[in-house]
Amino acid sequence: MAKILLVEDENVINMVTQDRVEGMGHAVCGAVTTGQEAIEQAEAMQPDIIIMDITLRGKMDGIEAARQIKEKLGIPVIYLTAYDDDETRQRAAATEPVAYLVKIFEDVELQSAIDRALLQGRQPRPGNQPT
């Protein structure tokens, strides 16, 4: 069972995703709607996985939040977004996510992404890498 943080600006979608994730047997440790909250909650709760939307409330988008979380904490990120254009995909790819799922997605796709994230685990942060 994975401890998952949800980051999504639409609360209804958050509820649906939470329901679906919990239906898969995982625990949702929090659901936030801004990038800054995502960083703070990730530091506070140390989730195993973060499911991140790209469009968020506030100035910071999901890609920037994922970049900072990846840099500070190394927590694997699964993007869950309605954007499917090349530019957004390239920007997101720079943060090395576990998966990039485009809404409308199926449970099996999300489950597969969560499994890969758990298998990968946290990535060592640059400062902690052995020399």
Added chain:
Amino acid sequence: MTLRHRTAIAVLAACALITVALFFALQSVIAARFTAVEREKAAQDLARASIALDQDVAGLESSVEGWASREDTYQFMQDGNADFIAVNFGESSFSELGIDFVVFVNNSGQVAYSAAVDPSDGTRTPIFPSLEQHVTGDSILARHPDRTSSVAGILLLPEHAALVASQPVPQSSKMGAIAGSLVMGRYLSDAEAQVLSLATDLSLELRRVDEPEPPADYQAAMSSLSGGELSPVRELNGDTIAAYDLVPDIYGNPALVLRVDEPRDISAQGRQLVWYMIYLLIGFALATSFMVVVGIDSLVLRRVRRLRTSVETVADSRSSSERVAIGGRDELAYIAGAINRMLASLEQSHRALVETEARNRALVEAIPDLMFRVNQDGEVIEGSWPLRARGASGNGGGPGSRDLPDDIAERLPAQMKQLGLPHIRKALESGETQVFEFQMSPDAGSPHYEARVVPGGADVLVMVRDVTERKHEEEARQKSLLLKEIHHRVKNNLQVISGLLYLQARRTRDQKLVEVLNESSNRVKSVALIHQRLQQSKDTVSVELGEYIRDLTTVLLHSHGRESAPIRLDLDLEKNVVIGIDTAVPCGLIVNELVSNSLKHGFPDGRGGRISISLHTDESDSITLAISDNGVGLPEGLDIHKADTLGLQLAMSLSGQLGASMEASSSQDGTEFIIRFRDTPADGGKPAREVAHAGTASGDRR
């Protein structure tokens, strides 16, 4: 002036300068030398004159000695015999003796006898009283210390200067005593000077030193002589030179100035010699100049003229392949070689320039822009109109029109100048290219232009380009982005609705209601998927039907929980069947209803099976969509047109909305629905399929 003339003038000038310099050098050296010789001769002649004067004195002295040594003279001094005087010093005796006075002085220093003649007429006169003072008393003329004593020289009397000699009058025996002194003298008159002049063959003159106003040359000579200079020589004029000497009297005091005049024959000869040499030099210089000019001309200038002619020939030919033809191994040949190398380099540069110009011309011709140079006041200096030259079609009335006149500067609209002037000035001030866009008319259909103002010195180069197409593309892109955002938001909202239905279903225990909610959720998803496809499509107004059906059926299969069931989807979907949103929404809902119906009712009791969907078009662009399964089939006797289930009612209704024909066939081996329709936009515009085909034909593959 030619080089030949310049060379001749230069050589002549050099010879003239040399001649003049030699003239002055010769004159200063030779003439000075001749003058020195002349002065030396004058000094020598002066010495001769002095010797002559001394000899004159010596003659007088000798005569006095003869008279003084006579016995009768001694006797006269003893007895004063008058016969002695009468016999020896009669009227004619003075002239015969060459004397003007005679004085006998006794041992007491008194005059025993004296007599004189007037030199002007020869008459006998007494001696001058002034003379008596010099021959009486203890005068050196009156008293001689011994028998050999003698005094002779000049005696300067106020009346005359005179030659005077005095001897003692001794007894004839050597042991006898001196009886007195005999003094004789001769006045130094002009005649005496002439005698001296004749004797020496010199022009000489004697003047007293105490003369009140002597001539200027005498004054200068006396000044020099009194200063210690010996025998000074003075140039009286160009023809005469004079030498001077002081003659002392018997007391050793200066008495007379002796001047000897010399004609300046020597210096005249020197000058003549100088002129002879100058004439010789001039002749030599002229001959040398001629030979030098002829030599330079034949050795150098002739080759220079040949070089000039050759260079002029090359210049007149106006051909860069011509070369200068000068042989040899001298400097001129080197210059010719350098010119030829320069010509070769110029020829190469010219060729490169021609090629570059051709390339630039082609480049300028290829640029579909209006280009013109504008000064800081916005006035056009020159311009080119490549579009017009190539007959390119424009939009009429503005840059790019084929009918624009040649006098662009006068015909350009004032509005353009007004628009461009600030940018022109800013470009000139900043040195940076300025870019601005403008329209000639505020009408919506008016072309758009982009002007680039490039600073270049005092002017600017303005390039005007028709950017209407680009503007339209930008607008279309903006519109596309807007539509994508709209589709994104619609899809998001639909997803929220779907999520709400999902959440509601998760919290409902009534299985029928759960099914209804899930069906509704799937219907919303089917529409949301269309918006997702529209968002992903390039034109944002059409979707590729085959891909959409593949996505939708996959979602439906998972939604109905049959992802693990043995129901296989068999899809035969023609590619590039593109339909607009007006067709896609009802088409998607039809597929949703029929596939959902098949999944829900076609395979009861968990049985497996196959659902087949085929999509094809024919030559008339009619789209045929066939949905079939190998399930249990429709209930026997069911008329799909009168079915009471919402799914079939919706399918029928939406088929009518599409203008589609729907055929249904059912048996115990399954059910098949065949829908035929066309992509007909609600606004009556072109079908998306045609638009897509046009885009494919133009290279824009979808």
